[in-house]
Amino acid sequence: MNHHDETLGRVLGPGAPELTCEQCFDELDRYVELTLAGEPADERIPGMRAHLEGCPACAEDFRSLRDLVGREGD
Amino acid sequence: MTPPMQMPADRTARDWVGELRAGGAREQAAVEELHALLLKAARFEIGRRGAELAHLRGGDGEDLAQQAADDALMAVLRKLDEFRGESRFTTWAYKFALLEAAVKVRRRAWQGREVPLEDEAWAALSAPGSAGRGAEEAELLAALREEIERTLSERQREVLVAVTLNGVPIDVLAERLGSTRGALYKTLHDARRKLREALAERGFRVEEGSEDR
Numbered sequence: 001m002n003h004h005d006e007t008l009g010r011v012l013g014p015g016a017p018e019l020t021c022e023q024c025f026d027e028l029d030r031y032v033e034l035t036l037a038g039e040p041a042d043e044r045i046p047g048m049r050a051h052l053e054g055c056p057a058c059a060e061d062f063r064s065l066r067d068l069v070g071r072e073g074d
Numbered sequence: 075m076t077p078p079m080q081m082p083a084d085r086t087a088r089d090w091v092g093e094l095r096a097g098g099a100r101e102q103a104a105v106e107e108l109h110a111l112l113l114k115a116a117r118f119e120i121g122r123r124g125a126e127l128a129h130l131r132g133g134d135g136e137d138l139a140q141q142a143a144d145d146a147l148m149a150v151l152r153k154l155d156e157f158r159g160e161s162r163f164t165t166w167a168y169k170f171a172l173l174e175a176a177v178k179v180r181r182r183a184w185q186g187r188e189v190p191l192e193d194e195a196w197a198a199l200s201a202p203g204s205a206g207r208g209a210e211e212a213e214l215l216a217a218l219r220e221e222i223e224r225t226l227s228e229r230q231r232e233v234l235v236a237v238t239l240n241g242v243p244i245d246v247l248a249e250r251l252g253s254t255r256g257a258l259y260k261t262l263h264d265a266r267r268k269l270r271e272a273l274a275e276r277g278f279r280v281e282e283g284s285e286d287r
Contacts, residue, residue, distance in 0.1 A: 008214070008218070010238040010239070011218065011222075011238045011239065011266070011269070012218075012266055012269060012270055012273075012280055013262070013263065015266070015270055015280065015281075020259065020260065021255050021256040022256050025169065025173070029161035029162075029165040029169050030160045032161070032165060033161045033165055054259075054262075055244070056237070056243070057176070057180075057243060057244045057245055057255060060176060061173055061176060064118070064119050064176065065165070067122075068119075068168055069164075069165050069168065
C-alpha cells in the first residue's frame with residue numbers, strides 16, 4: 001500500500017459497518033481474549049475490526065490491551 | 075518491605091467482584107490490590123509511549139501513571155455492575171487503566187500546541203508529479219478534496235481534516251472542542267459516509283478499507 005492509498009484509507013475509513021467507540025470499549029476485553037486465544041474474534045464481534053481500522057485511538061487501545069494481556073500469558 | 079503482589083490469576087472474576095463489595099478490611103485489601111494492577115497497566119501504557127513524553131520532566135510519567143490508576147479505579151468501581159464476566163476480570167479492568175493513561179499521555183503531549191484544523195496535509199497529498207501516482211489516483215484525490223470542501227459541514231470538515239490528515243489524536247480534539255471521543259468519531263463516520271457517497275455518484279470506485287492493524 002503506497003502513501004496515497006494510506007492517506008485515502010485514513011480519510012475515507014473502512015466503509016464497512018462498524019461499532020461505535022462506546023461499543024468498541026465495551027467489547028474490547030472479550031475481543032482481545034478471543035484474539036489471543038486464536039478464536040475467530042471478528043466473527044464473534046462483527047464490526048469490531050472495521051472500527052479498529054477507522055478509529056486510530058481505539059486501535060491503540062486494542063494493541064495496548066492485547067500486548068499487556070499477551071505478555072502476562074507468556 | 076511491601077509484600078509480593080497477588081497474581082491476577084489467583085482470583086476468579088467472582089472472587090474479585092465479591093471482595094470488592096465485601097465491606098471492611100476485605101474490601102479495602104481488594105481495592106488496594108486492584109489499584110496496584112491498574113497502576114501496573116498504566117505504567118505499561120506510559121512506558122510504550124515514552125517518545126511522546128520525551129520532552130517532559132523525569133517524574134511526570136510516574137505522576138501520569140498514578141493519576142491514570144486513580145481514575146481507572148474509580149471507573150472500575152463505578153462500573154462493577156456492568157462487568158459481564160465475558161473475559162477475565164483483570165483484562166476487563168486493565169482496559170480502563172490503559173484508556174486513562176493513553177488519553178492523559180496524548181493530552182499532555184499536545185498541551186500548549188495548536189491543534190491544526192485546516193488542511194495543511196493536503197499540500198503533500200495533492201502535490202503534482204508525486205512518484206508512483208497514476209492519473210486515475212490523481213483524479214480521485216482531486217475529487218476527494220473538492221467533496222471535502224463542497225459536501226461536508228464545517229464541523230465535519232474540521233474533525234476529518236484534523237484527525238485523518240493532520241494526525242491530531244481524537245481525544246485531544248475532543249478536549250479542545252468540548253466533546254467526547256464517541257461524539258467526534260460519529261461526526262467523522264458521517265463525514266466519511268458522505269464522501270464515499272459523493273465519490274460514488276461521480277463514478278469513482280472506492281474499495282472498503284483493508285489496512286493492517
